[in-house]
Amino acid sequence: MPTYKAPTGDTRFIVNEVLDIESYGNLPGFENATRDMIDAIIEEGGRFASEVFAPLNQVGDQEGCTRNADGSVTTPTGFKEAYAKYREGGWGTLSAPAEFGGQGLPHVLGFVMEEYLATANHALAMYPGLANGAVSAILAKGSPEQHAKYLPKMISGEWLGTMNLTEPHCGTDLGLIRTKAEPQADGSYAISGTKIFISAGENDLVDNIIHLVLAKTPGAPESSKGISLFIVPKVLVNDDGSLGERNAVSCGSIEHKMGIHGNATCVMNYDGAKGWIVGEECKGLAAMFIMMNAARLGVGIQGLGQAEVAYQNAVTYAQERRQGRALTGPAEPDQKADPIFVHPDVRRMLMDAKAFTEGMRALCMWGALQVDLSHKAATEEERQLADDLISLMTPVIKGYGTDMGYATATNMQQIYGGHGYIKEWGMEQFVRDARIAMIYEGANGIQAMDLCGRKLAMNGGRAIQAFFKLVDDECAETGGNETVAAVAERLARANGELKAATMWFMQNAMADRNSLGAGAYAYMTAMGIVSIGLMWLKVAKVAAAKLESGEGNTAFYEAKLVTAKHFALRSMPQAGALRREIEAGGETVMALPVEAFATA
Template sequence: MPTYTAPTRDAKFVINEMLDLPGLGNRPGFEAATPDLIDTVIDESGKFCAEVIAPINAIGDQEGCTRHADGSVTTPTGFKAAFDQYVEAGWATLSQPEEVGGQGMPHVLGFAMEEFVSSANQAFGMYPGLTTGAVSALLAFASDELKAKYVPNMIANKWLGTMNLTEPQCGTDLGLIRTKAEPKGDGTYAITGTKIFISAGEHDLTENIIHLVLAKTPGAPDSSKGISLFVVPKVLVNDDGSLGERNGVQCGSIEHKMGIHGNATCVMNYDGATGWLVGEEMKGLAAMFVMMNAARLGVGIQGLSQAEVAYQNAVAYARDRRQGRALTGPAEPEQKADPIIVHADVRRMLMDAKAFTEGMRALYLYAALQVDMTHKAVSEEEQTAADDLLGLLTPVIKGYGTDKGFDTAVQMQQVFGGHGYIAEWGMEQFVRDARIAQIYEGTNGIQAMDLCGRKLASKGGAAIQAFFAKVEEEAAAAEGDLKPMGDALAKAVGEQKAATMWFMQNAMANPNNLGAGAHHYMTIMGIVSLGWMWLKMARVAAAQVASGAGDKAFYEAKLTTARYFFERFVPDCGALRRKIEAGGEAMMALDEDAFLTAA
């Protein structure tokens, strides 16, 4: 059976040393984040996830969720008990605002907890995970009355939330939705339609589920400009906060999926269900993006999380499994064979995984700090800079993070050889669970187009230029043993800048040039972003080694892994730039019939 141990040492290194979160304690909103409290939160959350949530991961995969004749859904054995412990321990409120019942801790700590939960049990983590995005949308757009009625119980996870966007005939192109919202004359609306792929749409974890539903009011434009957002509770809430009658919404079926079986992914049928408008009519798109951006960061973390747990198990297997001899001679002559970790190709896979997981952890935690800065910045300029950078990094964390997360899970399965294909080892579940992250909350092709089609041009290119300046500043500051890494990062960001300029010169004349190169560009930016983080981590590690303080082996391993990243990942930027500069002509040239393989 697979095992999981939360990477608390690495998380504390990034949070305490690279980001220096304790050093922000004199700023408004960071006072509570003392070194002792940071370490306690990380250690205890990691322990909870390893001991309570991880043991039911395989059970959830094997049992799945059960829909009953009345439309109710039962989660797998152990999920309800674990969720009750999760809520009772206060993990749900960790980084939520104090004014609505949260603990007010920095989002950096909440994001770290989210990684641990998802690595331990991705399907479980999806139940409370989407509630965060729903709460963000309500806080940003809902009336004070709606906030008071729903947000406190959602913050506490007494009620969970969902996002109802997708319909059978439309996914990303939300202008095609058919769900209707008819005014009832009393300030409420009758919501009618069908939504699909709704994660945690129905379950037995909480007494109520608060659905946020996109729909169109009568006379609304037949496009995304006609979308409105509505709160539609599973159970109607009385004026005094007590629960009333069941609303007209029901789970029609549970989707049969490749992975994440422990999460109830539902077809939701709305039959005149009572809903309340969130924000202004036909302004639902803005509220939707608040939900989506929060969810996309969470999905990026899911990509890392499955890579991490797969990596941990692959390392344990590679150290134990014996086969063949090291190419340089027997590593353990007294044994009949050496452990497979001595083989260079196994090391290649494990080092790729280590370089990715530790680099991506640093990147998402850095992004989490930008989330904090958008709320707690000391100046408008600082807040704007953080918001711009977060906007750029979000599609990269979601897209590159889940592409590489899935690839890493597959490679860790490969370390097991034939045993990786056998269910009892757990590796095939990690692969199946990881796969969804490349698809939902906007496919990675959509992330690439969001980055290249919208974010690069944002504010006349100011956001991407600010990113370039930060990376180049880090690269230029590298000295001594770190200078080769700094030079490699400078070259990589030069490739990205050249690709950006090529888009500027060629995308207007032929938009397919942008579409054909967008995914390659997102990958370049992912590599550059991780390189930026690795150089930051290497600088801290080198200073610690030079001082003779702390865990020397840990810091030296950081430096070696950083060198590996720059040797093995960064050179790909040049090849990816050349792919972009090939343009889209050959890609788009074939007639549709030419793709058919049969007469």
């Protein structure tokens, strides 16, 4: 049976030493984030995820969810009790606003908990995870009355929330939605339509679910400019906050899917359900992006989570499984065979996984810090910079993070050989669960187009230029350490390739938009490599300084330097090949007629 132990030591290192969260103590929300509190949250949060959520991961996969005759949904054995413990522990309140019952701590600590829970039990963690996106949208676009009515119980976890975007005929192109919202005399709207792929759309964990639903009002434009957003509770909420009658919203069916079986992926039917508009009419797209961006960062963390848990189990297996001898001679002559850990190809996969998971963890935590700074930094200039950076990095964290999360889970399955294909070992579940993260909240090709089609040109290229400067400045200061200098040299080279690719887009994409589309995915991948490379350079600098001063765990810091060098030598060079792929343009991609794709 697979196991999971939260990587609390690495998390503390990133939060306390690399990001140095205490240095932001003068900013709102950071003043209470002392070293002692940070360490306590990390340790207790890691223990909770490992001991409460993780043991139910295989249970959820094997049992799945059940839709009952009355349309209700029963979650797998133990899920309801585990969620109750999550709510009682206040784990969902960490970074939520204090005025609505949250603890008001930095988003960094909220992201720490998101990682641990998603790694321990992807399907179960999605129930509160989806509510976070709904809370973000209501907080940003809802009225004071909506804030008071819904946010306290959603933040406390007493109620959950969902995002209802997709319909049977429309996924990414939301301008095609058919769900209607008819205005009523009392100021509400009657919502009618069908939504599909609604994660956590119905469940038995809570008494109420606050659905956020995209719909079109009468006479609204047929395009995405005609979309409005509505709050549609499963159970109507009375003026005094108590629950009233059941709304006309129901789960029509549960999807039978490849993975995340423990999460109810529902077809939701709205039959004149009572809803209330969030923000302005026909301005739902902006509210939707608030939900989507929050969710996309969370999905990037899911990619990290599946890679981490698969990696942990593969390390254990590689130490225990004996096959063959080391290429340099028997490592353990008194045994009939050596552990497969001695084989370079096994080591290659494990080192690649270690370099990705630790680098991605740093990138996610750094991204969370940018979320905080975009709202709370001392100056407008600093807030703008942080907002530019996290807007630019969101599709990269989601797209590259989940691509690599899936690839890493698959490589860790490979280490098990035939046993990796057998259910009891748990590796095939990690692969199946990881696959959805590349698809939902905007498939990764869409993330690439968001990055290249929107984010690069935004505000005259201000964000990408800020990113390039950030990398250049970091590479310019190596402190004299040989390994740090080597990492900086490789990162500067990879960043140069990314700059060249950006310039190629500027010179060619307007004349041939297909060249942008054909190269976007490679660009996103290259930017992911440079972004994680930037994190490894930051990590290497801290590790080198600690070793020079003789502080802390020598073996830990030495391992950081070796892993940083591994990423620099074996991953960063890929940026050059990706640039050449981008510069190939879209000619061969788009040349053949549809008929040429038919089989003989």
